[in-house]
Amino acid sequence: MWKLTKFILVFCVASPCFAQQDAQYSQYIFNGIYINPAYAGYRERVNINATYRNQWTGVEGAPKSFSLAADAIMPNERVGLSLIMSAEQLGAQKNISAFANYAYRFSINEEGTSKLAFGLGVGIMQSSLDGDMLNPRDLGDNYIPSGTVKQMLPDMHAGVFFSTPKMYIGASVNNLIGKYILDKKSLDYNFPTPRPHFYLTGGVLIPVEEYVIDFKPFFLIKDDIKGPTVLDVNAFLLFKQTLWLGVGYRTGIKLYNKPALKGEISNNNALIGMSEIIISQRLRLGYSYDFSTSKLAGYAGSTHEISLSWNFYTIKERQLNFCYF
Numbered sequence: 019m020w021k022l023t024k025f026i027l028v029f030c031v032a033s034p035c036f037a038q039q040d041a042q043y044s045q046y047i048f049n050g051i052y053i054n055p056a057y058a059g060y061r062e063r064v065n066i067n068a069t070y071r072n073q074w075t076g077v078e079g080a081p082k083s084f085s086l087a088a089d090a091i092m093p094n095e096r097v098g099l100s101l102i103m104s105a106e107q108l109g110a111q112k113n114i115s116a117f118a119n120y121a122y123r124f125s126i127n128e129e130g131t132s133k134l135a136f137g138l139g140v141g142i143m144q145s146s147l148d149g150d151m152l153n154p155r156d157l158g159d160n161y162i163p164s165g166t167v168k169q170m171l172p173d174m175h176a177g178v179f180f181s182t183p184k185m186y187i188g189a190s191v192n193n194l195i196g197k198y199i200l201d202k203k204s205l206d207y208n209f210p211t212p213r214p215h216f217y218l219t220g221g222v223l224i225p226v227e228e229y230v231i232d233f234k235p236f237f238l239i240k241d242d243i244k245g246p247t248v249l250d251v252n253a254f255l256l257f258k259q260t261l262w263l264g265v266g267y268r269t270g271i272k273l274y275n276k277p278a279l280k281g282e283i284s285n286n287n288a289l290i291g292m293s294e295i296i297i298s299q300r301l302r303l304g305y306s307y308d309f310s311t312s313k314l315a316g317y318a319g320s321t322h323e324i325s326l327s328w329n330f331y332t333i334k335e336r337q338l339n340f341c342y343f
Contacts, residue, residue, distance in 0.1 A: 059098015
């Protein structure tokens with residue numbers, strides 16, 4: 019665990035990603051509900067998605083994340099609902115959360131093809147720390163517990179999402195109230211205080227040859243006020259509505275001055291390769307590979323992420339509603 023601790027300290031300096039507390043997924047584009055509650059119901063059918071991420075393979079105690087999400091639209095086609103359950107582990111620390119999301123959607127044009135949605139998510143997070151996995155340098159250190167200790171916090175998410183058949187843009191914020199509820203003075207051990215995380219994402223669809231090749235560039239900006247701002251830039255090609263192939267680049271950017279950041283921080287982070295195979299009208303399989311371009315390249319292993327989606331809908335819906343976003 020001491021090797022892992024040194025590794026994390028290096029990563030905090032070398033990479034902007036780790037400053038963010040929320041679990042990171044490269045395949046957020048395949049299901050926007052993971053970062054924006056207003057996305058609930060966007061697919062206008064029942065959809066179940068599972069995503070597993072194994073970060074820095076080969077490094078003991080490296081982050082591992084799993085999320086399971088289900089969302090659907092109500093019969094009035096105005097309300098979308100979703101449920102997300104996730105589990106993360108980083109060394110001796112584990113996080114488990116469950117959130118229910120509500121989105122209210124309405125059309126803003128006569129054809130009903132342009133829609134605006136507002137979303138709110140409420141849920142609970144449990145953090146645990148296994149002190150038996152840690153080796154303190156000083157005996158009696160009250161920041162290292164004996165056995166496993168846990169804390170639970172309620173929290174809220176909020177977001178807005180606008181879409182047309184050829185573009186989308188969304189903004190959201192997570193961890194709205196957790197930091198105000200947590201009373202760290204009552205703890206003998208240290209849990210990270212949840213901080214609000216802000217997301218801005220958008221993309222467009224550019225048909226190259228109708229029903230044969232489509233081009234989809236998109237971006238994601240992540241910020242948590244104190245840590246470095248992170249930008250993901252990605253581009254996909256869709257072949258015959260069957261296979262998505264794409265690449266991405268993750269880097270740090272400076273939007274404004276942050277007093278909490280000290281010294282020089284490398285902006286280089288990762289190159290990403292992604293794909294999604296539409297195995298059938300109901301089943302989709304996604305995979306992404308992150309290759310580190312930061313100073314961690316010689317220390318961290320590659321990152322692998324896999325996702326599986328299952329859709330429940332009728333033959334008529336399949337013909338009318340292919341989801342590009």
